[in-house]
Amino acid sequence: MAEEKIIVTITGQDKTGIVAKIATTMAEVGVNIEDIKQTVMQDYFVMMMLCNIEQSKLSFSEIKEKLEEAAKSIKMAIWVQRKEIFDRMYTI
Amino acid sequence: MSMNFDIKNVIETINMIKVHHLDIRTVTLALSLRDCCTTDTKTTAVKIYDKITKYASNLAKYANQLEDEFSIPIINKRIAVTPVSIVTESIENPDFVYIAKMLDKAAEEVGVDFLGGYSALVEKGCTEGDKRFMASIPEALAQTNRICSSINLATSKAGINMLGVYKTAEIIKKAAELTKDKDGLAAAKFVCFCNSVTDNPFMAGAYCGVNEPECALNIGVSGPGVVRWAVQNMPKTADLGEVANTIKKTAFKITTTGELIGRELAKRLNIPFGVVDLSLAPTPAEGDSVAGIFQAMGLSDAGAHGTTAALAMLNDAVKKGGIMASSSVGGLSGAFIPVSEDANMMEAARKGILTIDKLEAMTSVCSVGLDMIAIPGDTPTTTIAGMIADEMAIGMINKKTTAVRVIPVYGKKAGEWAKFGGLLGEAPIMEMNKADSSVFINRLGRIPAPIHSLNN
Numbered sequence: 001m002a003e004e005k006i007i008v009t010i011t012g013q014d015k016t017g018i019v020a021k022i023a024t025t026m027a028e029v030g031v032n033i034e035d036i037k038q039t040v041m042q043d044y045f046v047m048m049m050l051c052n053i054e055q056s057k058l059s060f061s062e063i064k065e066k067l068e069e070a071a072k073s074i075k076m077a078i079w080v081q082r083k084e085i086f087d088r089m090y091t092i
Numbered sequence: 093m094s095m096n097f098d099i100k101n102v103i104e105t106i107n108m109i110k111v112h113h114l115d116i117r118t119v120t121l122a123l124s125l126r127d128c129c130t131t132d133t134k135t136t137a138v139k140i141y142d143k144i145t146k147y148a149s150n151l152a153k154y155a156n157q158l159e160d161e162f163s164i165p166i167i168n169k170r171i172a173v174t175p176v177s178i179v180t181e182s183i184e185n186p187d188f189v190y191i192a193k194m195l196d197k198a199a200e201e202v203g204v205d206f207l208g209g210y211s212a213l214v215e216k217g218c219t220e221g222d223k224r225f226m227a228s229i230p231e232a233l234a235q236t237n238r239i240c241s242s243i244n245l246a247t248s249k250a251g252i253n254m255l256g257v258y259k260t261a262e263i264i265k266k267a268a269e270l271t272k273d274k275d276g277l278a279a280a281k282f283v284c285f286c287n288s289v290t291d292n293p294f295m296a297g298a299y300c301g302v303n304e305p306e307c308a309l310n311i312g313v314s315g316p317g318v319v320r321w322a323v324q325n326m327p328k329t330a331d332l333g334e335v336a337n338t339i340k341k342t343a344f345k346i347t348t349t350g351e352l353i354g355r356e357l358a359k360r361l362n363i364p365f366g367v368v369d370l371s372l373a374p375t376p377a378e379g380d381s382v383a384g385i386f387q388a389m390g391l392s393d394a395g396a397h398g399t400t401a402a403l404a405m406l407n408d409a410v411k412k413g414g415i416m417a418s419s420s421v422g423g424l425s426g427a428f429i430p431v432s433e434d435a436n437m438m439e440a441a442r443k444g445i446l447t448i449d450k451l452e453a454m455t456s457v458c459s460v461g462l463d464m465i466a467i468p469g470d471t472p473t474t475t476i477a478g479m480i481a482d483e484m485a486i487g488m489i490n491k492k493t494t495a496v497r498v499i500p501v502y503g504k505k506a507g508e509w510a511k512f513g514g515l516l517g518e519a520p521i522m523e524m525n526k527a528d529s530s531v532f533i534n535r536l537g538r539i540p541a542p543i544h545s546l547n548n
Binding site for chain 1: 097098099101102103105106157160161162163164345348349351352416
C-alpha cells in the first residue's frame with residue numbers, strides 16, 4: 001500500500017468509554033494513533049482519529065473489521081477510510 | 093501530502109458520499125480486440141472470450157477492495173471493446189449472434205454488468221461488413237443480457253450518413269419489437285452518435301476506439317446530488333457567476349476522488365490508467381437528479397424557460413472544474429439528461445413541462461443527447477430517423493458529441509409508462525410530433541460536412 005494512513009470517524013450518542021474502547025482495539029491490532037480530534041454536533045459525538053497502520057500485522061480489511069466490531073459493541077457508527085481521499089479533495 | 097486533517101473536510105466528504113450520492117459510477121476496462129480477427133466465427137469468438145477473461149479477471153475483485161478501503165461506492169464494473177464490426181469483418185459467413193453470446197458469457201464470467209462495443213463506425217458510409225453487422229444488432233441485443241451497442245452516424249468532419257440514419261431507426265424499432273414483453277428493453281442498450289468518443293466509460297455508448305492503446309482503465313465519476321446540495325446551500329440571491337464557481341469547486345472535488353480511485357485500480361490491475369470522465373449521471377434515487385440542480389438554481393421544473401441556459405452553465409462549469417483537477421479528463425464529461433433515470437425529469441415530463449422539443453434544445457448544450465426517452469411503439473421509422481437526423485445535425489454543426497437513445501414501446505401510447513428496471517429506471521411515454529418526415533428521410537445519401545469557418 002502506497003499510503004499507510006487511515007482516518008477513522010466515529011459518531012453516535014455521547015457516553016463514557018468510547019475513546020477507551022476504540023483506542024484499546026487499535027492497540028490490540030497494532031494501529032498507531034497520531035492525532036485525535038473530537039467535537040459534539042447536534043447532540044452527536046463526533047471523533048476523528050488519524051492513524052498509521054504501517055506496523056500492524058493485519059491487512060486493511062481485517063483492521064476495518066475489528067474496528068467495526070468494536071464500534072458496534074458500544075452502539076457507535078464508524079467509518080474507516082484511507083486518508084488520501086481527504087487530502088486530494090482539498091488540495092490544489 | 094499534509095499530515096493534518098480537518099474535521100470540517102472529513103465531515104463534508106462523508107456527507108457527500110453518504111447523503112448526497114457521490115459515487116464512482118463506473119470503472120470501465122477498455123480493451124483492444126484488434127488482434128482477435130480471424131476468418132472463422134468460432135475461432136474469433138474463442139480468441140475474444142480468452143482475451144476478455146484474461147484481462148478482466150480481477151476487475152471486480154480489486155474494485156470491491158477499493159470500495160472497502162475508501163468507503164466510496166463503485167456502482168458498476170464494465171468493459172469496452174474494439175467495435176465488433178471491425179473485429180468480425182474478415183469472417184466468412186459470420187454468425188454475429190454467436191459472437192454476441194460469447195461476449196455476454198465473458199462479461200458474466202468476469203462479473204461485469206455491461207460490455208460495450210457491439211458497435212460500428214459508419215459516419216462516411218458502410219462497408220459490406222458494416223451492413224451485415226448492423227443487421228445483426230437487434231437480434232444480438234435481444235438474445236443477450238449485458239451487451240451494449242452503438243453506431244456512430246456522423247462527425248463534424250464527415251457529415252451525416254443518412255442511409256445509416258435510416259438503418260439505425262430500423263434497428264431501434266426492431267430491437268424494441270423483439271423485446272416488446274419488456275417494454276423494448278433491447279433498444280435501451282443501443283445508442284447512435286454524432287462525434288462519438290473513443291474513451292467514454294459510460295454505457296450504452298462505451299467502446300474502445302481503434303486509436304486507443306492495448307488496454308486502459310477509464311473511470312466515470314458522478315454526483316449530481318453533491319452539486320445540487322452545494323447549489324442549494326447558496327443564498328437565493330447569489331449571482332450566477334458565484335453559482336458557476338461553486339459548481340466548478342464541487343466538480344474539482346469529485347474529479348480528484350475519481351482520479352485517485354482510477355489510478356489505484358489501474359495500478360492493482362497492472363494496466364495503464366486512461367481517463368477520468370466526470371459526468372453528472374442521475375439515478376432515480378431521491379436527490380440524485382440533474383433536474384434537481386436546475387431547481388436548486390431557481391427553476392421550478394426542468395423544461396421551464398431558462399433550462400437551456402442553466403444546463404449550458406452547468407455543463408461548462410463541470411468541465412472547467414474537472415480540467416483543473418486532472419490532466420487526464422476525457423470521455424464525455426458534462427451533464428447527462430436521461431429522462432427515465434432522473435426522478436425530477438420524469439416528473440417534469442409527466443406534467444408535460446419537459447417535452448421532446450425542449451429536450452432537443454437542451455442537447456445542444458448538454459454533454460450528450462436525447463437519452464432514455466420512451467416513445468409510442470407505433471412511431472413511424474422515418475419519424476425516428478428524422479429525430480436522429482436532427483440530433484446528428486446539432487452535434488455536427490456545434491462540433492460536440494450528440495446521441496439518441498429512444499425506446500419505442502410496443503402496444504403503449506403517449507402518457508402511459510414504460511418500465512425497464514434497475515439503473516435504467518422507468519419513463520412516461522412522450523408525445524411525438526405527428527408531422528410526416530418520410531420523403532425527406534427516404535432521399536437517403538449523405539448530408540455533406542459543414543464549413544468550418546464563417547461561424548455564425
